Amino acid sequence: MNALAIDFTPVWLTLRLALTSTAILLIIGTPVAWWLARTSSFCKLPVESIVALPLVLPPTVLGFYLLIALAPTGPLGRVWHAISGGSLAFSFSGLVIGSVLYSLPFVVQPLQNAFEAIGERPLKVAAMLGAGPVDRFFTVALPLARRGLVTAITLGFAHTVGEFGVVLMIGGNIPGKTQVLSISIYDHVEALEYGRAHVLSAGLLAFSFLVLFVVHLTNRRLQARGL
C-alpha cells in the first residue's frame, strides 16, 4: 500500500454527516431562534443560556455524557430503542444527535440576532399586505435574516466537519460507519503518519474553503439582488 493511499469512505461519511446535521440544525435552530427573538417570556434568558451551554464542555466530555444518555439503559437510548429497536450509540443517528447538540449555539445565536435585527416593521407591513404569520415568516423574516442564515449554515457546517471529540466518543470510530474525516486525520496524526494527515488536512481545507466560498458567493449574489 502506498504510504499516501487514501480511503475515501470517511470523506463521504463526513459530507453526509455535515449535510444532515446542518439540515437538522436549521430545522431545529430556526424556530428556537425565532421564538427567542420574539418572546418576552421569562424563560427566554434561561433558554438562551442553556442553548449556549454545550459549548463550554470539552467535546469529549460532552461525548462522555452523551454516551451515558444514549446507552440502552440511558434516558435517550431507551426511548430510541423503544421506537426504532436499534441503538443510538455507535450509529450514524447517534453522530447526528451529538453534532446537532454541539453545534446548536452556532446556529441559534446568529439566527436569533438576525431575527431581532429585523424588528416589527417589515412584519407589520407584510401583515397589511395580507400575509399571515407563517407566510410572513417564510416570505419576510427568513429573507431579511438571510445574512444570519448564511452565518448559521457556515458555522454549523464547518463546525460539524471539524468536530471530532463528540463524534469520536459516541461514534466508536467504526470505518465506513462512524469514522468521519476528522477522526481519520486525527488517527493519522496519532499514528505518526504525518504524510497522510497532511494530505487529508489539505484536502479538507481546500474542500471546505470551496464550500464556504460558494456559500458566501451565493450570499453576495442574493445580496446584490435583494437586500
Place this chain on the structure above:
Amino acid sequence: MNALAIDFTPVWLTLRLALTSTAILLIIGTPVAWWLARTSSFCKLPVESIVALPLVLPPTVLGFYLLIALAPTGPLGRVWHAISGGSLAFSFSGLVIGSVLYSLPFVVQPLQNAFEAIGERPLKVAAMLGAGPVDRFFTVALPLARRGLVTAITLGFAHTVGEFGVVLMIGGNIPGKTQVLSISIYDHVEALEYGRAHVLSAGLLAFSFLVLFVVHLTNRRLQARGL
C-alpha cells in the same frame, strides 16, 4: 487523598485563558469584522472564507499544525523566540494564540453580521452631527452592534472554555501552566475518575451558565435602555 478532592489551579487557569482570549478575540475580531462588513474589495470573499477555516480542522489536528508553527524551529516560534527569548509552545501565550485562532470565526461572523445590519444610515447621521470615523465607530457602530457583540463574547468565551483539542496539543497538559479545566476534566474521564469529572463538569456548567446568564442579562438591561 479524597476521591473527590479537586485541584483548583486549572479553574483559575481556564478563567485567565478564557478572559484573555476573549479580550484578544474582540480586539482582533472587531476591526476584521468591521472591515469585512464595509469593504467591497475583492479580497473580502477569500478573507471571509479563511477566517472560517480553522473551524473545519479537528482541533487536535489544528493543534498539531500550530505545534509545528509554534515550535522553536517553526516560523512563529522562531520569531517569538527572537523577540521574547521564550518559547511559544507549551506556554500560556501559546495557548492564547491557539484559542484565539480557533475561536476567531465565532467572534468575527456575528460581529460582521451586526455591523452589516446597521447600514449606512446611522453613520451618515452621526457624521452630520460632527462625528469622525473613529468616533462614529465607537459611539454609533459598536452600540448598534451590541447584540452581535454579546453573541461574539458568548460564543468566544464559551468556546475557549470548552476548547481542549488545540490546547491539549500545544499546551502539553502541564499542571499549573497549561492544564486548563477542560483538559483536567478530560483527564479525569480518561483516568476513570468519573466522580471528579462529574463534579468538575457540573461546576463548569454552573459557572458558565452564570457567566452567560449575566452576559445576557446585561444585554437585556442595555436593550431596555437603548436599542
Place this chain on the structure above:
Amino acid sequence: PIGRHSTNSGSVVDVAVAADFIHTLQDLGTAFASAGGGHIVISAGSTGKLYAQIHAGAPYDVLLAADVSTPRLLVKQGLGVAASRFTYARGRIALWSRSPRRVDNKGLVLRNGKFRHLAIANPKTAPYGAAAREVLQHLGLWQTLRTRIVRGDDIGQTFQFAASGNAGLAFVALAQLKDPAFPASGSYWIVPQKLYAPIDQQAVLLERARNNAAAIAFVKFLHSHRARTIIRRYGYNVD
C-alpha cells in the same frame, strides 16, 4: 530547546505519561518523593500526541510511553538518551463486561455470547488496541466480529464504552480493572499472554534532561524494587 519551566528547578521532574499509566505513576511519584527523590509533575496524553509535543520542544524530562517504538524513535532522532531506554512495565489486556458473570474465564463469551458491540482501543494508535486485534485474530474471530467492533481512541475511551453500557464487552487494560482507587465491578477474563505480543511500555530520559539529576534519579527509581512492586500491583508484568 529552552524550557523556562524546569531548567533550574532541580528537584522537579516533568514526566510525560501514556494515559493508561497515570494512576500508577501517581503512586510512584508519592513513593519517589518519600524516598527523598523530588517532586514529579505529570502530563498525560496519548503516546502519539506526546511524541509530537516532544518533537516540538515540549518541556518534559522523562517519557513513559505505552509502546516501544516511540522511545526508540526518539532515541534515533536524538531526542532521547539511548542508555536510559528500558521497559518499565508490560501491559496486559483483559476482556471485561460490567455485568457480573457475563464473562467466563476462557473468553468463550466472544464466540457464543450475545452482545451488540465489542469495544477495543484503536489498533492503529493504541498498543492495547493492537493487542486486542491480535487476540481476536488468534481466536479466529477478527473477521466475524468485524462489524460489531467499536474502537475507542485509547483504552480510557474503550473502558467508557463498556462502562456506560453501550458496548457489552471491551478489551481493556488489566491495570484499569486492578486500579486500587477505582476497583471495577463486573466480570473479566485476563487474556493469556500467549495470545498477543507483549505490550512492552518503555521509558526514556529525554535529551533536555540528560544532565538533570532529579530526572536521572527518577528513571533509576523506576528500576528499583519498590517501584516494581507498585507497578505490579496495578496488574502490569515487570521483568
Place this chain on the structure above:
Amino acid sequence: MSDIDAHLVLRRGEFVLDATFQTPARGITALFGPSGCGKSTLLHCIAGLEPAVRGTLRVNDELWQDSELHVFVPAHRRRVGYVFQDAGMLAHLSVRGNLEYGMRRARRARSGPAFAQTVEWAGIGPLLGRRVQGLSGGERSRVAMACALLTDPVMLLMDEPLAALDARSRAEMLPYLERLHSELSIPVLYVSHAIDEVARLADHLISLEPGRVVACGALREMLTRLDLPFARSDEAAAILDAVVTGYDEQFQLALLAFPGGRLAIPQRRLPAGTAVRVRILARDVSLSLAHHHDTSILNIFPARVLDITEDRPAQAVVRLDAAGAVFLARVTRRSVHSLGLKPDAEIYAQIKSVALLR
C-alpha cells in the same frame, strides 16, 4: 347600517389614546389633529397592529375586536390596505415585488389590467424594477399607495400619503383619490394635517386632540362650526352642493347653480345637470355693500350675515347665508366696522375663486 364603530384604548408610555367615534363605512373620513395627537396610533389600532389595545371595533357589521369577548381578528385577516406614514415597504423586494406581494394575497385575484392601471395612475412604471431603498420620498409614497390599493382591501388606511409629494404630483393623485370612494366603494380613513386636502377629499371628519376624539361628523358641518378649529384656521372653507346648468364655450367656464345664486368656474365641460360639490375658502370671500360689475371677480351674489366671530386680534369670521347655503368669509375687523356688518345685514359676497371638488 354599515358603520365603523370604534372605542379603543391604548397606553404607550405616558401617552394614552382613548378614542371613541362612529363614522359611516363609506366615503373618506379624515383624521385631523396636531402632531403627536395619536393619529398614526389610532390607525395602527384599527389595522390590528397593536395587540395591546383594549376596547371594541366594528367595521361593516363585522366585529374586529372586542376585548370583553376576547375577539381579535388578526391584522392580516382584516384585509385593510395601509399606507404607512413613512411609506413602509418590504426592503428585500423590488418595487414590483412589493406590488405583487400584496396582489397575490388579495381576496380576489386582481387582473393584470388592474395592476397596469394602478401603476399608471401612481406614475411608478419606470420604478418597477428598482429596489425600494433608492426611491425618493415622493416615489416611496406613490409606491406605497399603489401597494395598498392592489391588495383589494375592504378599507383603506392612509397616513399622510401626500405629505412627501410636490404640488404637481399631489395634484395628479388627488383626483384619483377622489374617485376611490365612488369606484372602489370602500371606506377610507385618511390622516392629513392639510386642511385643504381634507376639505377637498373627505366626506367625514374626525377631529383629534392629544389622545382623544373631540368631534366627529360630516365634513360640511364640521368645517363651518365656529367652535372647532377649522373655521378659525387660514384654510377655513365651506362646501356647497351645486348643479351644472351650462357651459361657456368661449371662456371655458362651467356654469353652476346653487340655492343662493350662480357660479362660473374654470373647468372642462361637464354635462348639464351633473351634481357637483364646490369648496369656497373663507379667505377668498370678500364682502361689499353694492354689486359691482366692473371687477375681475365673476361670482358675486347677495347674502345675509348670520353671525360674526372676532377670533383674531385684527380679523373676524363672518358666517353668511345665501338662500340656505352657509359659507364663511374672513375679513378684517376694520371692514366689519366700516361696512357696518352685523347679524342680518344684507350684503354682496364676492368670491375670488371656487374649487370644484367632484
Place this chain on the structure above:
Amino acid sequence: MSDIDAHLVLRRGEFVLDATFQTPARGITALFGPSGCGKSTLLHCIAGLEPAVRGTLRVNDELWQDSELHVFVPAHRRRVGYVFQDAGMLAHLSVRGNLEYGMRRARRARSGPAFAQTVEWAGIGPLLGRRVQGLSGGERSRVAMACALLTDPVMLLMDEPLAALDARSRAEMLPYLERLHSELSIPVLYVSHAIDEVARLADHLISLEPGRVVACGALREMLTRLDLPFARSDEAAAILDAVVTGYDEQFQLALLAFPGGRLAIPQRRLPAGTAVRVRILARDVSLSLAHHHDTSILNIFPARVLDITEDRPAQAVVRLDAAGAVFLARVTRRSVHSLGLKPDAEIYAQIKSVALLR
C-alpha cells in the same frame, strides 16, 4: 464674496444628477422641484455623504470638493447641520442623547441656555427622555431640526423639515426658521415642495428638473418670471418690499407703504420705519376698473397692466406694475375680456390678503 458654488455630477443607477449653481452663502436658498428630481441627492452630495460624486464645491471660499485636485473634505469636517427627509436620528440614543451628541461635537461649546432655548422652540421638552422610535412623524422632524441646530453648523441643509408637521406646529416653527438667517447668519439650503413655504422663507431659489438645475436666482425675480413654473402655479405670488408707516390701534392693523401705494395688514405692532417684506398671492388679487370703497377689501391701489399670459384654458396671469413694484393677478379669461384688459391698461388692484414675511 461668500458664495456656494457647486458643480456636482453623480450617477445612481439610471438617474444622473448634473447640477451647477451658485447661490449666496447667506440667507435661505430653497431647492424646489418635482418628486424624484434629485433634491435629496443634491443635499447628500453637498454634505459630503456621497463619496462617488464628481465635480467641485466651494462654500464660503473654502474648497470642500474638487475631484480634479483630489480634494474631498470628509462629511464630519464640513460642519453642516442636516435635517434628513426621514428625520434620521441615532436609534440607540434617547432624544436628549441625540441632541447632546451633536452639541458635544460642535465647533464651539454651546451653552446650556442654547440647549434649553432650542428645546423650547422645537417644543420637544416633554420628549427629552424618550427613545426616538416611539416619536410621531411630526415629533421626529422637530427633534431632528433641534439636533441640526445644536451642532452649531456653518450651513444648514434641511430636507422638507416641515412636511410632517400639522398647520399649527408649522406655523409655530416658521417664524423661527425665518429668524435663522438673521440670527445665526449661516446659509440654509432648504428643500420644499410647498411654494408658499418657499415664498415665505427663501431669499434665493434653485429650481430643479429631474437631474439638473433649470434656474437659480433671487426669489423675487424667480417667482414672477412667467417662463418658470412658479408664476403659473396656484401658489404664484409676488414679493414686495415695504416700510412700516404707522399702526391702527383700534383694529390692530399695521400700515405699510410701498412705491405703488399703501397696505394695511393684520399684524401686531411694529415700529414705524421697519423695513418689511410682504407676499401677495396672485390668486388673492382681483382687478376692477373703478375704485370701490364699500368692500371688505382693504388694500386697493392703481396699477398698470404689463402683460397678460393666458396659461390655462380659462385663466390668465396678469403682470401688474404699481409704480415700479411688480406683482401678479390670476383672473379668468372672461374677466380679461369683459374688463378689456390689455397691456398698459390702467386698473385698480384689489388685494384680499397680504402676508407679512419678515
